[in-house]
């Protein structure tokens with residue numbers, strides 16, 4: 001659907017576009033993180049692309065890859081009505097990605113969210129704090145190596161007598177429950 | 180005697196002299212419990228999808244006014260029944276605890292829905308596994324969300340427990356015993 005954007009990116013940036021694909025008609029281009037701001041700026045300013053609307057920024061963790069954190073940027077052009085997804089990959093040891101705050105102000109909280117839940121550090125973001133979790137929370141829970149049962153309660157738990165009757169017991173279909 | 184009648188009358192009350200009774204005897208704590216159960220002022224702490232079911236329950240069709248519990252008070256200082264309706268995240272836990280602390284004695288708590296009761300399927304870093312881990316609870320309502328009939332059933336159960344003094348979380352028994 002928006003193959004011309006991928007073509008345009010490839011003719012402009014050549015080998016800097018590491019991969020392209022179109023899963024289910026959803027055009028995807030992968031770049032190195034050093035090219036991240038330049039390609040994003042090109043997508044916004046180039047008259048053929050004209051991606052003036054920032055849709056989403058998020059992240060995915062692929063634990064068996066070396067560069068396991070994949071940051072996704074979804075863009076849309078209101079004028080041309082086409083969309084594209086730009087991705088970059090970083091390792092968990094050096095999870096730094098240049099911030100795109102200067103290009104789209106709306107990206108502010110999205111970058112904070114990706115930082116909060118995945119620990120991606122957006123260099124140049126003016127206020128990179130946790131946004132959903134609380135001060136004092138350790139680690140980044142959507143990374144696959146965050147233990148599934150690990151909780152960090154803000155208030156101490158009470159000792160509770162085992163008063164609950166089914167359907168609340170483990171015998172009644174909640175074997176995964178922490179209690 | 181049906182359940183209805185048992186809810187209407189203070190337990191172990193003797194009405195003397197038939198229809199033209201000049202007086203009735205009872206015990207002070209039973210009289211207090213009987214009065215209290217019909218004047219519950221609720222504080223709805225609605226955080227998630229169960230809130231919709233709670234609204235359906237408090238709307239005219241199910242008519243909470245029948246139980247004298249229809250008036251919401253959006254200040255915990257003026258209410259004595261805390262409905263915790265929906266998922267409680269770890270980040271909200273201190274808020275809920277504080278709201279509970281601000282309510283005057285005697286006070287009661289209903290955990291509305293599976294999330295409030297056990298954390299439900301949110302068995303993860305973000306969710307409190309049951310509000311009884313942070314505040315005392317008198318009645319749990321299972322269901323995702325519960326049907327209004329279930330909630331009314333729970334309310335009637337709570338009224339019964341208030342009347343016979345067996346509800347937890349309150350020092351109203353005349354003998355000073357907290358159950």
Ligand code: SF4
Pocket residue numbers: 227228229230264265266291292293294295299322323324325
């Ligand atoms: S119990 Fe179900 S309906 Fe209620 S808050 Fe939880 S997920 Fe939503």
